[in-house]
Amino acid sequence: MQFYGVRMRCAVLMMLCCLPPMAAGADETAAIPVPDAYDIIAGAIDLNRGLTSYSEMSMFVHRPEWERSSSLVAWTRGREDALIRFTAPAKDAGSATLKQGDKMWTYTPKLNRTIRLPFSLMSQSWAGSDFSYNDLSRTDNLLTFYSLRVANVEQIDGHTVYTIEAVPHDDAPVVWGKEEWVVRDDHVLISQTFFDQEFEPLKRMETLEIKELGGRMMPTLMRMWKLDEPDHYTEIEYKVAVFDLPLEDRMFTTFYLQSGGRS
Amino acid sequence: MPLKLLLQLSTRNILRHKRRNGLLLAAIIVAVGAVTVSNSLIRGMQYDMADAAVSNLTGHVKILAEGYRDDPNIDKNFVLAENWQPDVAAEELVGWAARVRVPAVIMSERGTRGIQFVGIDPDQEDISFIGQAAYDGERLTDGSDGRVVIGRALAEQLETTVGRRLVIITQGADGLNREAGFRIAGLYDTDGTSLEKIFVFTGVNTLQKMVGADVFTELSIRLVREPFLFQFKTSMIEFFTGLEVLDWRELEPQAAAMFVFADAAIFIWFFIMMGALIFGLVNTLITSVMERVRELGMLRAVGMRPKSVIVQVVLESSILMFIGVACGLIAGWLFILWLGEGIDLSRFAEGMDAFGMRTTMRPIPLAGDMLLVAGLSLLFGVLASLYPAWRVVKIKPLEALRR
Numbered sequence: 001m002q003f004y005g006v007r008m009r010c011a012v013l014m015m016l017c018c019l020p021p022m023a024a025g026a027d028e029t030a031a032i033p034v035p036d037a038y039d040i041i042a043g044a045i046d047l048n049r050g051l052t053s054y055s056e057m058s059m060f061v062h063r064p065e066w067e068r069s070s071s072l073v074a075w076t077r078g079r080e081d082a083l084i085r086f087t088a089p090a091k092d093a094g095s096a097t098l099k100q101g102d103k104m105w106t107y108t109p110k111l112n113r114t115i116r117l118p119f120s121l122m123s124q125s126w127a128g129s130d131f132s133y134n135d136l137s138r139t140d141n142l143l144t145f146y147s148l149r150v151a152n153v154e155q156i157d158g159h160t161v162y163t164i165e166a167v168p169h170d171d172a173p174v175v176w177g178k179e180e181w182v183v184r185d186d187h188v189l190i191s192q193t194f195f196d197q198e199f200e201p202l203k204r205m206e207t208l209e210i211k212e213l214g215g216r217m218m219p220t221l222m223r224m225w226k227l228d229e230p231d232h233y234t235e236i237e238y239k240v241a242v243f244d245l246p247l248e249d250r251m252f253t254t255f256y257l258q259s260g261g262r263s
Numbered sequence: 264m265p266l267k268l269l270l271q272l273s274t275r276n277i278l279r280h281k282r283r284n285g286l287l288l289a290a291i292i293v294a295v296g297a298v299t300v301s302n303s304l305i306r307g308m309q310y311d312m313a314d315a316a317v318s319n320l321t322g323h324v325k326i327l328a329e330g331y332r333d334d335p336n337i338d339k340n341f342v343l344a345e346n347w348q349p350d351v352a353a354e355e356l357v358g359w360a361a362r363v364r365v366p367a368v369i370m371s372e373r374g375t376r377g378i379q380f381v382g383i384d385p386d387q388e389d390i391s392f393i394g395q396a397a398y399d400g401e402r403l404t405d406g407s408d409g410r411v412v413i414g415r416a417l418a419e420q421l422e423t424t425v426g427r428r429l430v431i432i433t434q435g436a437d438g439l440n441r442e443a444g445f446r447i448a449g450l451y452d453t454d455g456t457s458l459e460k461i462f463v464f465t466g467v468n469t470l471q472k473m474v475g476a477d478v479f480t481e482l483s484i485r486l487v488r489e490p491f492l493f494q495f496k497t498s499m500i501e502f503f504t505g506l507e508v509l510d511w512r513e514l515e516p517q518a519a520a521m522f523v524f525a526d527a528a529i530f531i532w533f534f535i536m537m538g539a540l541i542f543g544l545v546n547t548l549i550t551s552v553m554e555r556v557r558e559l560g561m562l563r564a565v566g567m568r569p570k571s572v573i574v575q576v577v578l579e580s581s582i583l584m585f586i587g588v589a590c591g592l593i594a595g596w597l598f599i600l601w602l603g604e605g606i607d608l609s610r611f612a613e614g615m616d617a618f619g620m621r622t623t624m625r626p627i628p629l630a631g632d633m634l635l636v637a638g639l640s641l642l643f644g645v646l647a648s649l650y651p652a653w654r655v656v657k658i659k660p661l662e663a664l665r666r
Contacts, residue, residue, distance in 0.1 A: 102440070124375075171409070173430045173442040175372045196372040197427045 037148035037164045040183055052077045052247045053214075056240040061129050064231040070127070081252040085260065086127070097126070097133075098257040104133055107257045114258050130203075130224045130234035145172035151180070160185040176202075188219055201227050214241035269571060273578040280551065287547045288587050291640075294536045295591025298636050300598050302529050303626035307605065309525035310627055313489075316518035317511050318392040319458065320381070322359070322483030324496050325514055327507045331480060337365050337436050340478035341506055349484055350502065351495060357485040360387035363470045364480050367433035369413075369463060371421035378417070378463045380433055382406075382470030390485035392453055393464055400425035400449030408466035410448035414459025418450050425449055431463070436476035443473055454623075533636060541647045548580055548651035559655055560663020569656045576652040577645055584644030588637050599626045 053076045060069045071088040085096040094109035104117045117133055126133050142148075145168055152163035164181045168174035177197035182190040191206040209221035218241065225233035250256050277284050317323055331339035343361050360383065367380035384406040388394035393412075403412055411429065418424060425447050432442040445465060453459055471477050484499075486492060492510055500508045512519035552559070559572060605625035 168428075168444070170428075170446070171444050172428075173432075173444045175370050175428065175430050175444075177372070194372075197423075202372055 035150075035162075037150045037162075038143060040150070040162050040164060040187075041142055041148060041166075041181065051243060052245055054240075054242045054245055054247075055214075055238055057236055057238045059127070059129060060235040060237070062231070062233050062235070068128070075247055075251055077247055077252060083251055083257065092127075094260060095127070096257050096260070098252065098254060100252060105254055105257055112258075114254050130226070130232065142166065145169055145174060146179070161190060186217055188217060190219075203227060208235075209237075213238055214243050216243070266574075269575050269578055273575055273582055276551065276555070276575075276579055277582060283547060283551075284583060287543060287583060288590070290540060290543055291584060291587025292591040292594055294540045295588050295636060295640060296594035296598065298533050298536050299592055299595025299628070299633060300602075300626065301532050302632045302636065303595075303599050303628040304606075304624055305525050305528050305532070306627040306629055306632065307625040309522055311625065312518050312525075313511075313522050315392075316515040317485060318390070318395070319515065320362070320364075320391050320393075320462070320481075320483060321511045321514050322390060323486045323489070323492050323511055324484045324499055325509050325511070326482040326484075326499065326503050327509065328480065329505065329507055331507070335364070335366060335480070336434060337363070337474045337476060337478075337480065340436075340476060340480050341482075341503075342477075343479050343482065350498060351486075355487050355491050355495070357487055358387060358390040359482065359484040360384065360390055361467070361479045361482045363467055363474070363478070365433050365470070365474060367431050367463070369417075369421065370430045370432070371423040371427070373423075374421040376417065376420060376460070378431075379461050380431060380470065381462055381464050382467035383464050384467050390483065392458060393451060393462070396451040396453050398449045398451055400447070402449060403464060403466055406466045407468040408448070409445070409469045411445040411463055411465045412449045412451055413447060413463045414456070414461075415450045415452050416456035416459035417463070418447070420460065423447065433474065435474045436478075441473050441475070529632065533639065537640065537643050541643055544580065544583070544644065544647045545650060548576065548648055549654060551579070552576060552651045552655050556658055556663050560658055560660045563658065563660040564664060572655050573652040576655055577648045580644045580648030580651075581641065584641055588640045591640075592633055592637060596628065599628050602626050 053074075055074050056071070057074070058069055058071050061067060068089075070086055070092055072084055072086055074082060074084045076082045080099075080101050082099040083096065086092040086094065094107075096107045098105045098107070105114050106117060107114045124132060146166040147169065148164055148166050150162050151165040154161050154163075162183050162185070164183060166179040166181065168176065168178070175197075176194045177199050178195045180191075180193040180195070182192070184190055188210055189207060191204060193204040194202050196202045203224070203226045205222055205224040207219035207222050209219070210217060211220045212218075213220055218238070220238045221235060222237075223233050223235045326341075328339040328341050340363075349356060349359055363382035365380050367378055369376050369378050369380075383393065383403070385394070385403040385408070386405070398412070399415065400412075403410065411431070413421075413429070421429070423429060427447050428444045429447060430442055430444050432440055435441040451459065451464075467479075484495075486495060496508060496510050512522075563569075563572065605623040607623055
């Protein structure tokens with residue numbers, strides 16, 4: 001689970017919150033030659049806390065036989081609350097997912113039903129993508145369940161880039177054998193790779209494009225795929241991002257999930 | 264007319280047509296032998312099914328909290344006194360096991376499956392399949408072992424193996440989800456794969472700690488003798504007031520129905536075989552009687568009573584039947600010995616598994632079944648000779664002699 005935690009963290013950070021970059025941290029970390037691995041990860045994680053965001057993005061699911069793109073809007077508050085709603089294509093428009101801590105609900109307008117996701121479904125694919133509900137919902141416990149160390153430091157394009165190796169503790173609820181994060185000194189996550197217990201890389205999320213959006217440098221195009229199936233991948237591209245805007249409490253309720261704010 | 268003389272007459276009549284009667288005898292031997300073998304196989308299947316049903320974490324008697332069967336979760340639990348022992352003579356008891364069993368989700372890097380997560384004390388589990396199974400790797404050592412054992416088929420589905428870590432998610436007693444990582448101690452191997460895919464085991468104390476409740480959800484008791492079951496169950500119902508006390512027939516109704524059906528199947532087989540045989544027997548007897556019309560007429564003419572004639576025909580049939588049944592039982596017995604430990608059907612393991620059967624068909628010859636076959640066969644022999652005998656009685660001596 002921790003690894004899920006990490007993955008989710010990553011997904012939540014990047015997909016939902018869009019907060020990881022936080023230009024503010026860059027200079028401080030760069031000042032220290034090799035910062036502690038925990039600080040690098042915790043810095044990226046903690047920057048999200050207590051912040052709100054609004055973003056518009058498109059999701060592109062690719063399979064050898066077909067591909068599909070959808071549009072989504074997302075609101076987040078801190079690391080606990082998130083609401084994602086599809087706006088296109090028409091057949092998916094209005095479908096929404098609400099997260100409160102580690103609880104999740106989905107709403108499907110065609111059925112007009114809100115469903116609390118049973119935990120057995122949490123590992124299933126979310127909206128047909130390469131992300132699972134777990135990827136969206138896990139609150140972070142990377143710092144609790146993993147041993148972290150900086151495996152590599154290099155200079156790329158004027159940035160210091162840290163490769164952090166995260167190995168789960170023996171009793172950790174984590175299926176992965178280890179996880180590897182590549183984080184830039186301004187906390188932009190470059191890539192995240194999941195390894196099986198024989199330390200073979202299994203799946204990876206990679207940032208393909210970094211741009212300034214909503215007033216900060218952030219990954220704007222990310223791809224998640226399984227390494228043994230390079231033809232199956234999901235890309236998320238941020239179109240619009242606004243940070244630290246006021247959000248009402250009612251946004252993160254099941255009532256709002258269903259009504260979509262039309263009430 | 265003295266019986267000895269009639270017996271002599273019958274024997275000689277039989278010996279007069281060695282080939283014809285030999286063929287009939289062969290038919291009887293084959294039929295009786297086949298029925299004996301098939302009966303023993305049906306019995307073997309029946310006992311195996313019952314054994315599998317009882318071993319399937321069921322026991323002869325199982326105690327569950329009210330409502331657990333409809334909604335199996337940790338809320339439907341009970342507490343067992345630490346020094347509890349079933350109130351039963353030691354020679355009637357094979358053993359008992361208290362377990363915690365909850366639905367759960369198991370995950371590896373490559374797969375996710377729904378399972379039954381069972382906390383056991385491995386020392387108690389010689390009453391169930393998990394105590395008898397073959398293992399790759401290690402068994403659980405005791406009730407506080409924090410590792411898991413999973414079935415070989417599940418390990419294949421999850422693409423994992425001994426020593427790897429799995430994540431198991433289940434619901435705690437407070438209704439919140441719990442998740443934890445477990446190392447695989449070993450893989451167990453059972454006949455068929457349905458059990459292997461469903462059950463994942465860990466130490467009972469480990470699971471109690473995970474769900475956050477020092478309770479059990481089930482208690483299985485296995486007895487030495489099935490007939491003792493009813494009396495024992497009654498005493499358990501009195502002891503465990505407020506809990507459900509169920510025997511394996513209620514918990515595994517399909518297996519119980521198959522068990523009853525097997526009793527009927529033995530008779531069905533017997534009647535099919537004997538039914539076919541009887542017509543051959545009647546035919547042979549009528550032929551042999553009809554070709555002796557003149558001689559029987561003569562016997563009647565010199566004073567043999569109709570009753571004696573009937574006895575003679577019945578004796579003929581009975582002698583044939585008796586020899587046939589004796590040889591048939593011996594032939595069947597030899598065949599069963601030759602089968603030995605049973606017929607290996609592991610190629611059809613999936614299908615057999617669906618019926619709750621083992622992959623080896625083991626013959627179980629029961630003396631009672633053999634006596635039943637012998638007795639019924641002799642009875643059929645007598646019944647079959649009645650019609651030919653009746654034909655003989657209808658022979659008028661005068662007409663017979665004039666032919």
